[in-house]
Amino acid sequence: MNDLEVRFAETVGTFHLDVSFHVGEGEVLGLLGRSGNGKSLTLRTIAGIITPEEGSIRIGEHVLFDSQAGVNLPVRERNVGLLFQSYALFPAMTVLENVMCGIKDRDKHARKQQAVDKLSLMGIDAYRGRLPRELSGGQQQRVALARMLASQPDLLMLDEPFSALDHESKQEIDQHLNGLLRHFTGPVLFVSHDPEEVRRYCTRTLSIVEGRVHQENSER
Amino acid sequence: MFDVSPLWVSLRASLLATAIEFVAGLLCAHKAMGLTGKRAWLLDTILTLPMVLPPTVTGFFLLVLFGRNGPIGKLTGTTVIFSWQATVLSATVVAFPLMYRAAKGAMKQVDPDHIWAARTLGFSERRILWKILVPEAWPGIAAGAALAFARSLGEFGATMMVAGNIPGRTQTIPMAIYFSTVGGDMRTAWIWVGVITLVSAASLALMSRLSKGDA
Numbered sequence: 001m002n003d004l005e006v007r008f009a010e011t012v013g014t015f016h017l018d019v020s021f022h023v024g025e026g027e028v029l030g031l032l033g034r035s036g037n038g039k040s041l042t043l044r045t046i047a048g049i050i051t052p053e054e055g056s057i058r059i060g061e062h063v064l065f066d067s068q069a070g071v072n073l074p075v076r077e078r079n080v081g082l083l084f085q086s087y088a089l090f091p092a093m094t095v096l097e098n099v100m101c102g103i104k105d106r107d108k109h110a111r112k113q114q115a116v117d118k119l120s121l122m123g124i125d126a127y128r129g130r131l132p133r134e135l136s137g138g139q140q141q142r143v144a145l146a147r148m149l150a151s152q153p154d155l156l157m158l159d160e161p162f163s164a165l166d167h168e169s170k171q172e173i174d175q176h177l178n179g180l181l182r183h184f185t186g187p188v189l190f191v192s193h194d195p196e197e198v199r200r201y202c203t204r205t206l207s208i209v210e211g212r213v214h215q216e217n218s219e220r
Numbered sequence: 221m222f223d224v225s226p227l228w229v230s231l232r233a234s235l236l237a238t239a240i241e242f243v244a245g246l247l248c249a250h251k252a253m254g255l256t257g258k259r260a261w262l263l264d265t266i267l268t269l270p271m272v273l274p275p276t277v278t279g280f281f282l283l284v285l286f287g288r289n290g291p292i293g294k295l296t297g298t299t300v301i302f303s304w305q306a307t308v309l310s311a312t313v314v315a316f317p318l319m320y321r322a323a324k325g326a327m328k329q330v331d332p333d334h335i336w337a338a339r340t341l342g343f344s345e346r347r348i349l350w351k352i353l354v355p356e357a358w359p360g361i362a363a364g365a366a367l368a369f370a371r372s373l374g375e376f377g378a379t380m381m382v383a384g385n386i387p388g389r390t391q392t393i394p395m396a397i398y399f400s401t402v403g404g405d406m407r408t409a410w411i412w413v414g415v416i417t418l419v420s421a422a423s424l425a426l427m428s429r430l431s432k433g434d435a
Binding site: 074102 | 331333340344355
């Protein structure tokens with residue numbers, strides 16, 4: 001089973017983060033909280049960008065971090081998909097190259113086919129030859145989603161996926177995101193400050209307040 | 221008959237030096253980005269030193285290292301001192317910090333999230349350098365290379381120490397200018413002054429054109 005088990009504590013500057021939760025396979029867990037409460041930090045720690053002082057993080061049997069066993073996998077070996085708030089598309093690569101670069105298949109033709117499939121799924125295949133700066137925010141977001149999916153991660157993490165979008169782009173993303181979340185079989189973490197968004201996309205919600213996790217009574 | 225060999229000696233030395241500085245500068249800048257604290261400071265100091273030392277001092281160190289009785293001379297059983305390779309060696313070492321510092325400065329401007337995103341996608345550090353950092357920092361890197369080329373072309377002090385002034389072999393344009401001026405041959409000096417000013421100005425024009433890309 002590919003579930004996600006997270007339990008760690010860390011101090012960044014004066015901020016103390018101490019979280020513990022479990023996400024089942026196919027479950028979409030919402031992490032709700034205001035900015036500065038540790039939501040993004042939690043995602044970055046799971047991805048391996050930040051190393052916690054103690055705890056453990058595992059996906060199924062795959063241990064990403066375990067302070068007692070001395071395990072701390074580098075980011076590139078964790079196989080987790082993280083959607084950055086700023087999308088983090090590579091500006092010097094075309095849309096197609098952005099999506100292709102995360103696919104591990106050795107055959108270039110196969111890589112291209114998989115990338116095109118994911119771009120089509122996100123309804124953005126027509127822009128494959130463009131550079132990221134030639135796209136709107138919503139379109140860039142869809143490319144970032146396609147790139148994340150194409151790398152076939154064991155876990156999806158979405159960091160405020162709607163925060164930088166205007167109303168129109170939000171609607172444009174909505175249908176694609178819903179489809180994506182339904183198709184993805186692994187665990188999903190969805191971070192947001194907006195209770196409405198979390199209710200809409202998540203099967204269960206936890207709130208983060210000042211670096212600590214609290215249960216919400218919003219099981220669906 | 222006017223001897224044009226200093227032009228070819230100079231171009232060979234500065235083009236080869238720029239190619240070496242380019243690759244070594246990128247690799248060292250990438251390495252330096254991953255270091256913190258004392259080790260970062262130490263590497264930065266060693267790699268920048270040739271920029272602030274008098275070129276004759278750099279040349280002196282090269283003589284000691286690469287001379288027949290120096291550690292590298294003993295190791296290889298031969299010496300590059302007073303050969304055309306010495307013109308490449310001195311030009312490379314003296315101009316290297318310009319390439320290294322420009323590359324490091326430009327690569328530090330790359331959005332860290334791009335680097336992290338690449339890592340989550342499984343990129344190795346070497347692939348991040350060539351596929352993310354170099355393309356995104358290209359204007360600064362190219363400008364650094366143009367500047368390093370111009371500096372290599374004008375290299376005099378260290379070259380004098382390790383390569384000497386052998387016409388047709390190690391006599392570069394700056395060397396030709398110095399010795400024709402000392403020898404009273406002002407016409408030859410003027411010609412070479414004109415040539416080197418033109419080429420240097422062209423490199424700087426190229427540099428400012430390349431740097432505009434990041435505006």
